[in-house]
Amino acid sequence: MRGATPMVTAATAGITRPHHLVGFGRNVLVGGLALTCHRGYATLPEGAHDVGKLVLSATEKIGLGDNQFAAGGFQLALLGGILAGIRVLGSYALExxxxxxxVTAEFDSRDESYSWILNWLSDHPYSKTATQFSVSTTIARGAQKINGEGGDSAVSATYFLPAPGLHFFWFKKRLLWLYRERVRPNGSSVATSGAAVENISISTLGRSRVLIQSLIMEAQLKFIDRDKSRTVIFQADQYGAWRRTKSRPKRPLDTIVMDAKLKNYIIDDAKDFFASESWYAERGLPFRRGLLLYGSPGTGKTSFIHALAGELGLNIYVVNLSSKNLSDDTLSELVSDTPSRCLLLIEDVDAAFIQRESKDAATGITFSGLLNAIDGVSAQEGRMLCMTTNHLDRLDEALIRPGRVDVRARFGKATQSQAQELFVKFFPQPVSTDDLTSKPTTAMKKTEALDDGVSGSESHMSGSIDASPISLPPSPKSAINLARQQTEMLAAQFAKAIPDQVFSIAQLQGFLMGYKKTPELAVKHVEEFVRLAGSVEVSGTAKIGHDDNDNENKGEKIQQDTQEDPEKQYYWEGGEEQQKERQKFREEKECERRASLK
Ligand SMILES: Nc1ncnc2c1ncn2[C@@H]1O[C@H](COP(=O)(O)OP(=O)(O)OP(=O)(O)O)[C@@H](O)[C@H]1O
Incomplete structure (x- = not known):
């Protein structure tokens, strides 16, 4: 067979074959790859000739030299193996x-460090000039969104980030490159929409990690810095891990209307606690503190905890006991996973156990599971447990015993002085020199009259706007530009009309929201609001409720007097007439403002 088969010879192919390849070339032809292999081989670099020799001698050694088909197949397999080996080795060598x-650092969107990098990148000059960029209103990680922050403004914050792909940028005068890619998790489709996971890798030439480490540190500090003026809220996800859900600007304590002594007591107690770690250690006491806030809905329990966290510079970890994903084990894990200094917040702590009594309740935690989680051996030290409830009487004594709950605070409905304080905080007007030098307004005169014992209620509701005792003289400023003194007088009028401890601050705040820019009108309509609150249901701005919990409260009296269903929810908007009146009032004020500008 040898020498008889070749259809294309070296001569016909026009190739001069080195003499040591003759046999190999013939067999390759027999193997069927004829010219391709042959030519390819002939153009191989010098080192590759040794591979040819190797294949040839291997073929002859195993005695396949005479069987062209077997020899050809064997040689092809061997060659393929060698080439694959070279490829693998090559990639290892490259790696x-x-x-x-x-040096390369990788960031995965499931980790918090990813947010640091995105935040850092969004501020980097490259992101501001990159021609391929992505726009985002959030800095998103796999399972969570970071933002909704800065949401006070009408336009939401926007981040410009390098788009997926390769980017080059400078950092500390060194060239770095960044590769951003999106990977959909295995097994997820668009329909099931497993959130895409993102990766970012940042690389630079050299062997030292210092540069990239300093970039990461810078990014982390920048991120922490941005949180300094905010309170970050973490919540448990469905896997029982803490997820940062949002951050809010710190709420100043003075925005909370409550008994000043109680406020100071709780703040001092909390500060004292966080400063006493060694005191607890010396006495072998677990370094934990429990705070229970109870009272009617909308009295400021949650708001106070947010303000407290802001004051102490701590983040809030919120547990929702009604969550169906929560089991005793996950709760215990969550509690032990809280950082050593934080507020752990359990809202409506009574709710989970009430629901458990109903048939279809499916919450996974047990009462003993809750007790173990909050003060078991694995519970984190250094955290302050804050619980809120609307129903103190529904809580098991074991849950609120000293050691678990060290401070209990009742949040009551608004007293008259709190209503006054709320009004002043709601309309915080700067003292303008114009206002101070201006003649006393009708409103001021009216307040003086009230102080002299003249009832203002009739005049509040009667007369046209012009004749209204609280209408203001033309002012160079807008209708809301009242001097503080005037605001305080209006506040006093407002408070006088509010029955003591009947309405929650949330209810009063809701009512005032209807008069954001017209405090005079709020005063004018407050009596009507109080009167209608217990007797009429109208839809609109301020939702007002009734505390069926508090026997001493006069809201109940109003309800009973008017024979209304105590479960009923009431809303305030004012009748059509009042709305017209309000509109007219606004128009007049606008005319006055324009006139004053001329
Ligand atoms: N004492 C208060 N001082 C300032 N704002 C208050 C106060 N009470 C209620 N508010 C306002 O009312 C709204 C609801 O308050 P918040 O959620 O804190 O009440 P809560 O007592 O926690 O209610 P719930 O028991 O229903 O959870 C918030 O907008 C808050 O600003």
Whole structure:
């Protein structure tokens, strides 16, 4: 067979074959790859000739030299193996080389560090000039959104980030490159929409990690810095891990209307606690503190905890006991996973156990599970447990015993002085020199009259706007530009009309929201609001409720007097007439403002 088969010879192919390849070339032809292999081989670099020799001698050694088909197949397999080996080795070699000359840091969107990098990148000059960029209103990680922050403004915050792909940028006068890619998790489709996971890798030439580490540190500090003036809220996700859900600007304590002594007591107690770690350690006491806030809905329990967290510079970890994903184990894990200094907040602590009594309740935690989680051996030290409830009487004594709850505070409905304080905080007007030098307004005169014992209630509701005792003279400023003194007088009038401890601050705040820019009108309509609150249901701005919990409260009296269903919810908007009146009032004020500008 040898020598008889070749259809294309070296001569016909026009190739001069080195003499040592003759046999190999013939067999390759027999193997069926004829010219391709042959030519390809002939153009191989010098080192590859040795591979040819190797294949040839291997073929002859195993005695396949005479069987052209077997020899051809064997040679092809061997060649393929060698080439694959070279490829693998090549990639290892490349990888090795890369490790020697390139430093790379990788960030995964499931980790918090990813948010640091995105935040850092969004501020980097490159992101501001990159031609391929992505726009985002959030800095998103796999399972969570970071933002909704800065949401006070009408336009939401926007981040410009390098788009997925390769980017080059400078940092500390060194060239870095960044590769951003999106990977959909295995097994998820668009329909099931498993959130895409993102990766970012940042690389630079060299062997030292210092540069990239300093970039990461800078990014982390920047991120922490941005949180300094905010309170970050964490919540448990469905896997029982803490997820940062949002951050809010710190709420100043003085925005909370409550008994000043109680406020100071709780703040001092909390500050004292966080400063006493060694005191607890010396006495072998677990370094934990429990705070229970109870009272009617809308009295400021949650708001106070947010303000407290802001004051102490701590973040809030919120547990929702009604969550169906929560089991005793996950709760225990969550509690032990809280950082050592934080507020752990359990809202409506009674709710989970009430629901458990109903048939379809499916919450996974047990009462003993809750007790173990909050003060078991694995519970984190250094955290302050804050619980809120509307129904103190529904709580098991074991839950609120000293050691679990160290401070209990009742949040009551608004007293008259709190209503006054709320009004002043709601309309915080700067003292303008114009206002101070202006003649006393009708409103001031009216308040003086009230102080003299003249009832203002009739005049509040009667007369046209012009004749209204609280209408203001033309002012160079807008209708809301009242001097503080005037605001305080209006506040006093407002408070006088509010029955003591009947309405929650949330209810009063809701009512005032209807008069954001017209405090005079709020005063004018407050009596009507109080009167209608217990007797009429109208839809609108301020939702007002009735505390069926508090026997002493006069809201109940109003309800009973008017024979209304105590479960009923009431809303305030004012009748059509009042709305017209309000509109007219606004128009007049606008005319006055324009006139004053001329
Ligand atoms: N004492 C208060 N001082 C200032 N704002 C208050 C006060 N009470 C209620 N508010 C306002 O009313 C709204 C509801 O308050 P918040 O959620 O704190 O009440 P809560 O007592 O926690 O109610 P719930 O028991 O229903 O959870 C918030 O907008 C808050 O600003």
């Amino acid at each position: 090795y080389l890369k490790k020697r000359v390139v």
